[in-house]
Amino acid sequence: MAGSGGPLSRSGLRGREAELDVLRALIDSVARTGGGALAVLRGEPGIGKTTLLTEAVTRARAAGFSVGLGKADELHHLVPLSSLATCVLHGDRPLLSGEALIDLTRRHDQRIWLVERLAEAIEERAGGTPLLIALDDVQWADPLSRFALKQLPGRLRTSPVLWLLAERQGVDGPTQEIVAAVADELPVRTLSLGPLSGAAIGQLADDTLGAAVGERVRELLAGAGGNPFLAVEMLAGLRTSDVSDEPVPPGLVVGVRGRLGSLHPDTLRFLQMGAVLGRRFGFQDAAALCGRPSVALLPALEEAVRAGLLDDDGDRLVFRHDLLRQAVYVDVPPSARKVLHREAAGRLVAAGHQPIDVVSHILRGAQPGDEEAVALLRRAAADVLPVTPGLAADLLQRALDLVPPARPLWFAVGEQAIVSLTRAGRNREALATGDRLLAYRPPMETFGRLHAALGGTLWNLDLADELRRRTEAALAVGGAAPEVEARLAGLRALALSRAQDLAPAREAGEEALRAAVATGDREAHVQALFALGETALNAGENALALERFTALSAVDPAFFPEEIVAYQHMDDFVTSGRLLARAADESGGIREAMLLWAQGQQHLELGRLDDAEADFVTMERLEEEVQAHVQQVNGRVIRSRIALLRGDREAARQHLAEARKRLAVKPNPGNTAAVRFLEAVHAEADGDAGRAVDRVRQVQREGPFLRWRLLRTWVGTAIRVALRGADRALAEDLAAQAEAHAARNPTVPTATGLAARARGLVSDDLPLLERSVALLGESPRPLVRAAASADFGRALLAAGRRDEAVAALTGAQDAFTAAGAHAVAAHVQRDLRRAGAGGRRTGDGQRPVQGWQALTASEKKVARLIAEGHSNRAAAELLVVSPHTVNTHLTSAFRKLSVNSRVQLANLVMALPDE
Known part of the structure; x- marks a missing residue:
């Protein structure tokens, strides 16, 4: 081979000198800078992608890289992680053992979690040597590998990892999405290979x-x-x-066909059976399809190898190039191909292969009415559902097409398809599938099962009234199994949790829970506890909500974030913090995005605005990655509020605009109320009192549960809006709500303190405002305490008690400044000036855009830990945050510091003066 920097005219690489120069430069850059890069080779079959990729691998090894080299396979493009596995399991030093990879893919049901663990393994290896991860024929990559390839290059951009992907032109491959995902984060080169001169x-x-x-x-x-x-x-x-x-x-x-024409008929037949099985196939499998003993086909195998058509890697036979396989394959009549693929599926399963390994054969060969194929598709879908629910849904829809409508098997497959479509976030398709099944008037027992399966779909679509109507209809028809009726009862109670009168919801939830316990059905138990938790939360009964969600997370750990948030509503941030730390050590199974929502709420309420912002940014990114848009509106609403507190009006307006956009996609009552309240806050900041009070009125009309959820800690802001808008009745109503909420939560200092503050504001009652400060002294929420102190200080100032006013206002200003709420601190400073006290200068709160001082406190902590050699996970464990949040902090730090690798970061941090 030509060594690094040597001549580029090696046989087989003629005419590719320019492309080799680009790849050599990327290899040198990754090794020199310690940062990542991505290269994509695109071109028609046979144009030289594999040869160029192989040469890059050789050069990278010569430059000291550790290499993972793999190849995706057309007939295995549905097996989860099979494509990327060929990169991480093979090479000079495999990144993972086969057992470790199987453990990752089988034990955990979170794609995000799985990708993070892969990233950690790669990051750890890259800490000692630069890596090249090369995947050929990426157009055949399986869905989970495609998902990982969109995440990993960006996640590992600060490590010396070069990603090299080769994709066939004219095929719907993933490289455009991969490039788009990292275009702004690391160097990307796309090399389109044209014909040689x-x-x-x-x-x-x-x-x-x-x-x-x-x-x-x-x-x-x-x-x-x-x-x-x-x-x-x-x-x-x-x-x-x-x-x-x-x-x-x-x-x-x-051409290839002419070459094949000289082969013995037995050899050609053997090659045709191999081509049906795929580019890599087992000798015995091909012999079985030929209907011949293996020993009888040894001459055919020897001739195929001598002719340069097949290679033998010791375990499998491999067509030397996919063009050879395709040339053989297309000479098999189409009708025969179908039969052979179907036969291949049966033989492979009989030989011990998993259903997902033979799905490609089933999809090509199964005919309507093939119940064995349907059974295999269902088993394969169940296996891949935890990590690739979209693939599971596609397989089940294909199975549904193979079964004549209205048969028992058709309904059973349809029910499974509804669940998979819902898990994949394809709720509209799930509802359409369910309605199609119901149109065939299934038996009563099946009727109930289908409506139970559609419960999660309707809930995700925010169709609570429709959920109630359908569950009540199914329960009225009767005939369902006891466990199905228990699930329907739990879903009905959940739908009722969105009603104006929550008493029926409580009663329905208790009945559903009794039925679930009696039947021993876990799904029914989860539904009933979730319904009771939601009802208690909507009623503002925090202690009861905590009891329900604690019981729920014990039954299903996926609801652990709800338990954490329930502790926060009780002002028990010590326990919620401990649970968040525990969640970081859980072995998968917890919804990552919802856990980040809980982490963001923790930081927000404890006055850590920078950390809260990072959590909500990360949450939004994770929801986008898995296409599960649950908290997109609320996340943007809170980020806008944070920007207003900081004094960044432009960012606040941008977040409001994004919240409105997302509201148009998911216009449920809760999202609508949240955006309307945010509009009120913006209108107040703009001096438009009329518009502000109008928006608060709209929130009030949305229903009691929305008020408790939305105004729990923001009621003071809402009351000030009402008073400035001269709507005393609205202010009185808001204060009454706060008092009712406090009556339901007498042990929660924030609730009792806010009630006193609300009434004190409405009544202009100085003793009540003083009492609110005393009550909130027990609250762990510094921004809430500061707001009450500011109100009390202003009231003292109006009463002529200057010295006391200055003390209260100074305390409020200090708390706001410490939290980074510089806009509010500046407002309090103006009050201090009115009192004749200058107050502490707060500045405009704006950090520099670039440089070390542009970093937040958390970004500086993360930067120092990474510079010391900690991995993202190790840094996350030390800071008690999610590794995803560490990644968000690190991304921001790299941008502000204009560095591209951990090596550059370490050099910069080492040069800083001690702080």
Whole structure:
């Protein structure tokens, strides 16, 4: 091989000097800077992608890289992580053992979690040596590998990892999405390989035949169209030919088919069976499809290997190029292909292969009415549902097409499809599938099961009234199994939790819980506890909500975040913090985005605005990645509020605009109320009191449960809006709500303190405002305490008690400044000036845009830990946050510091003066 920096005219790489230079530069850059990069090779089959990729691998190894080299396979493109596994399991030092990879894919049901663990393994290896991860034929990558490839390059951009992907042109591959996901985060080069020039093809001929190349041969080579693989295949037959005596040498084959025509019929038949099985196949499997003993086909195998069509890697037979396999495959009549694929599926399963391994054969060969194929598709869907629910849904919809409508099996497959579609976030499709099944008037027991399956779908679509109507109809029809009726009862109670009168919801939830316990059905138990938790939360009964959600998370750990948030509503941030730390050590199974929501709420309420912002940014990114848009509106609403507290009006307006956009996609009552309240806050900041009070009125009309959820800690802001808008009745109503909420939560200091503050504001009652400060002294929420102190200080100032006013206002200003709420601190400073006290200068609260001082306190902590050599996970454990949040902090720090790798970061941090 040509060493690094050596000549680039190696045989087989003629005409690719420019592309090799680009790849060599990327290899050198990754090794030198310690940052990541991505290269994509695109072109038609045979154009030289694999040869170029192989040369890059050789050069990277020579430069000291550890290499993971893999190849995706067309007939395994549905097996979760099979494509990327070929990269991480093979190479000079495999990144993971086979057992470790199986453990990752089988034990955990979170794609995000799985990708993070892969990232940690790669990051750890890259800490000692640069890595090249190369995947050929990425157009055949399985869905989970595609998902990982969109996340990993960006996640590992600060480590010396070069990603090299080769994709066939003209096929719907993932590289465009992968490039788009990282375009702004790391260097990306896309190399589109066109036909070789005539001169380059001529050089290939000279390399192969030397002086024997004549004009006639060169004319024939022009038929290769600049495709080096076809040219080399033509030239292969000329090595032993006497080209001077024959006008057209007999060994020359123009195209692959002509070459195959010289094979023995048994060899061709054997190759055809292998082509049906895929590019890599087992000798015994191909022999079985031929209907011959393996020993009888040894001559055929030997001839195929001698002809350069197959390689033997010791475990499997491999077509030397996919063009060879395709040329063999297309000569099999289409009707025969279907039969052979179906037979292949049966034989492979009988030989011990998993259903998902043979799904590609089933999809190509199954005919309507094939119940065995349907059973295999259902088993495969169940296996992949935890990590690739979208694939599971696709497999089940195909299975549904194979079963005649209205048969018991059709309804059973349909029910499974509804669940998978819902898990995949394809709720509209799930509802349409359910309605199609119900239109065939299924038996009563099936009728109930289908409506129970549609419960989660309707809840996700925010169709609470429709959920109630359907569950009540199914319960009225009767005939369902006891466990199904218990699930329906739990879903009905959940729908009722969104009603104005919550008494029926409580009663329905208790009945559903009794039925669930009696039947022992876990799903019914989860539904009933969730319904009771939601009802208690909507009623503002925090202690009861905590009891319900604690019981729920014990039954189903996926609801752990709800338990954490329930502790926060009780002002028990010590316990919620401990649970958040525990969640970081859980072995998967917890909804990552919802856990980040809980983490963000923890930071927000404890006055850590920078950390809260990072959590909500990360949550939104994770929801986008898995296409589960649950908290997108609320996340943007809170980020806008944080920006207003900081004094960043432009960012606040941008977040409001994004919240409105997301509201248009998911216009449920809760999202609508949240955006309307945010609009009120913005209108107040703009001095538009009329518009502000109008928006608060709209929130009030949305229903009691929305008020408790939305105004729990923001009621003071709402009351000030009402008073400034001269709507005393609205202010009185808001204060009454706060008092009712406090009566339901007498042990929660925030609730009792806010009630006193609300009434004190409405009544302009100085003793009540003083009492609110005293009550909130027990609250762990510094921003709430500061707001009450500011109100009390202003009231003292109005009463002429200047010294006390200055003390209260100074305390409020200090608390707001410590939290980074500089806009509110500046407002309090103006009050202090009115009192004749200058107050502490707060500045505008704006950090520099670039440089170390532009980093938040948390970003500085993360930067120092990473510079010391900690991994993202190790830094997360030390800071008691999610590794995803560490990644968000690190991304921001790298941007502000204009560095591209951990090495550059370490050098910068080492040069900083001690703080």
